[in-house]
Amino acid sequence: MNQDLLSELAAIVSPSQVLTGEDAAGYAIDWRKLFPGKPLCVVRPGSTEEVAAVVRACVKHGAGIVPQSGNTGLAGGAVPDSSGAQVVLSLSRMNRIRAIDPVGMTLCAEAGVILQTAKEAAAEKGRFLPISLAAEGSAMLGGVIATNAGGINVLRYGMTRALVLGLEVVLPNGEVLDLQRSLRKDNAGYDLKQLFIGAEGTLGIVTAATLRLVPQQRNTLTALMAVESPQAALALLARAQTELGDNISAFELISGISLGLVEQHFGLKSPLQGGNWFVLMEAASTLPGLRDVAEEMLGAALEAGEAVDGVIAESGAQAASLWALREHITEAEGRAGKGAKHDISVPLIEIPAFLAAAEEALAPTPGLILNVFGHLGDGNLHYNVVMPKTADSEAINRLVHDVVARFGGSISAEHGIGQYRVGELARLRAPNELALAQALKGLIDPEGIMNPGKVLARRGGP
Ligand SMILES: Cc1cc2nc3c(=O)[nH]c(=O)nc-3n(C[C@H](O)[C@H](O)[C@H](O)COP(=O)(O)OP(=O)(O)OC[C@H]3O[C@@H](n4cnc5c(N)ncnc54)[C@H](O)[C@@H]3O)c2cc1C
Numbered sequence: 001m002n003q004d005l006l007s008e009l010a011a012i013v014s015p016s017q018v019l020t021g022e023d024a025a026g027y028a029i030d031w032r033k034l035f036p037g038k039p040l041c042v043v044r045p046g047s048t049e050e051v052a053a054v055v056r057a058c059v060k061h062g063a064g065i066v067p068q069s070g071n072t073g074l075a076g077g078a079v080p081d082s083s084g085a086q087v088v089l090s091l092s093r094m095n096r097i098r099a100i101d102p103v104g105m106t107l108c109a110e111a112g113v114i115l116q117t118a119k120e121a122a123a124e125k126g127r128f129l130p131i132s133l134a135a136e137g138s139a140m141l142g143g144v145i146a147t148n149a150g151g152i153n154v155l156r157y158g159m160t161r162a163l164v165l166g167l168e169v170v171l172p173n174g175e176v177l178d179l180q181r182s183l184r185k186d187n188a189g190y191d192l193k194q195l196f197i198g199a200e201g202t203l204g205i206v207t208a209a210t211l212r213l214v215p216q217q218r219n220t221l222t223a224l225m226a227v228e229s230p231q232a233a234l235a236l237l238a239r240a241q242t243e244l245g246d247n248i249s250a251f252e253l254i255s256g257i258s259l260g261l262v263e264q265h266f267g268l269k270s271p272l273q274g275g276n277w278f279v280l281m282e283a284a285s286t287l288p289g290l291r292d293v294a295e296e297m298l299g300a301a302l303e304a305g306e307a308v309d310g311v312i313a314e315s316g317a318q319a320a321s322l323w324a325l326r327e328h329i330t331e332a333e334g335r336a337g338k339g340a341k342h343d344i345s346v347p348l349i350e351i352p353a354f355l356a357a358a359e360e361a362l363a364p365t366p367g368l369i370l371n372v373f374g375h376l377g378d379g380n381l382h383y384n385v386v387m388p389k390t391a392d393s394e395a396i397n398r399l400v401h402d403v404v405a406r407f408g409g410s411i412s413a414e415h416g417i418g419q420y421r422v423g424e425l426a427r428l429r430a431p432n433e434l435a436l437a438q439a440l441k442g443l444i445d446p447e448g449i450m451n452p453g454k455v456l457a458r459r460g461g462p
Helices: 002-011 021-027 048-061 114-123 141-146 231-245 256-266 290-303 318-326 330-335 346-363 393-406 422-428 433-446
Strands: 041-043 065-068 087-089 098-101 106-110 163-168 176-179 207-210 219-227 248-255 277-285 307-313 343-345 369-375 378-387
Touching: 002 021, 002 041, 002 048, 021 041, 021 087, 048 065, 048 087, 048 176, 048 207, 065 141, 065 207, 098 290, 098 343, 106 114, 106 141, 114 141, 141 207, 163 248, 219 290, 219 318, 231 248, 231 277, 231 290, 231 346, 248 256, 248 318, 256 277, 256 330, 277 290, 277 318, 277 346, 290 307, 318 330, 330 369, 330 378, 343 393, 346 369, 346 378, 346 393, 378 393
Parallel strands: 041 087, 065 087
Antiparallel strands: 098 106, 106 207, 163 176, 163 207, 219 277, 219 307, 248 277, 248 369, 343 378, 369 378
């Protein structure tokens, strides 16, 4: 055990903020409980200066650093390996909202602020932070930025990357890089902050950020529609885009199997029973009149056969209960048994053909349950497979990803690579793209101490 490093870390953050043994256990395993690790310790700095000092101590002792925020990531990126030598750097104590500017529509906060807390603080000023995901009660801004999180509002507002105006980062040499500008327009040189967004902690530690806010939408319509096929869901999307434009803030596809899992494991019942496919959509506007237009649009869709049944929420509580069905799918799947997650995207128009081809590729493997749901409006599906304990999940990953590649898609639309998909990224990415990524990593983190073995295969280092 690296006793000298432990003593130095305790001197930086105080002994009570260096956790070892049982106290560190909750930080050592990921949300899905797939990647148990063993850290040297968990260190919880309370300021940017302390993060920088921790990094310098780890460099001096050659210890790998694993940044961790809410630990809700689905790719095993925030947990250490089993060597007992890596330091988990938890951002959870860096939880101050530094400023909210309702006129400039920005929020500046530290990396350990829980996403929901940031959203509530923005809402108090009549503003909306448009990053919405089922884990928002635990995920923290640092992790959201480091994974370039998506969620249900990407269709209208873009990925997290599109919402980050400024960033404060501690580099792998312990220097603080201050990119905390809150400008909407800034073309002065390379946009360096983009390097750290979505890098999953492999290039540096995000300690604070300035995020773009939008006006709080006063009028919202939430509807659950039954559709006969993914093709029909795309026709409904096209109609909604024509009639509602960018007032559509979410357009989710949910399979009947997914709703069945939610009912089985959480007792939550859909108001629409039977059927193979459903769309959960939301439209929102600051202006009145949205509801009439949306209701007319959905009526026309029913007449045209693009939807076969539907329910429109009449109150906030009803809207919340429709969203609860969607938000419990991931946890219901976890309770259903062993699973292989595929967080894929393909060009929208290819979704029906992709679904048919993936089902065909998996047909020879017995006992699989296809739990398919996701952000249809973004071409992003969670093509998840619940399987018997004896099934070879890696073989299933490869089968699905090969189909994704055939359709020109991505093997990670929003959850990231972490350690879960390192092998698949290396298998499917062009060699020159991987080589450039490795060269960048080598330039910024020459000792290889930042989140070793995540995103890219390890090349030396701790
Ligand atoms: C029920 C459920 C639903 C989800 N739904 C969605 C969804 O719709 N869309 C979506 O995109 N994701 C979703 N996720 C995945 C996850 O919530 C997001 O990836 C989230 O952004 C992770 O935030 P976190 O704070 O938990 O990060 P963590 O899990 O702590 O970390 C994630 C990665 O970021 C790195 N990291 C963490 N903090 C920092 C930092 N300060 N600096 C540098 N690197 C850092 C870690 O090392 C790790 O590689 C879901 C997860 C669950 C459990």
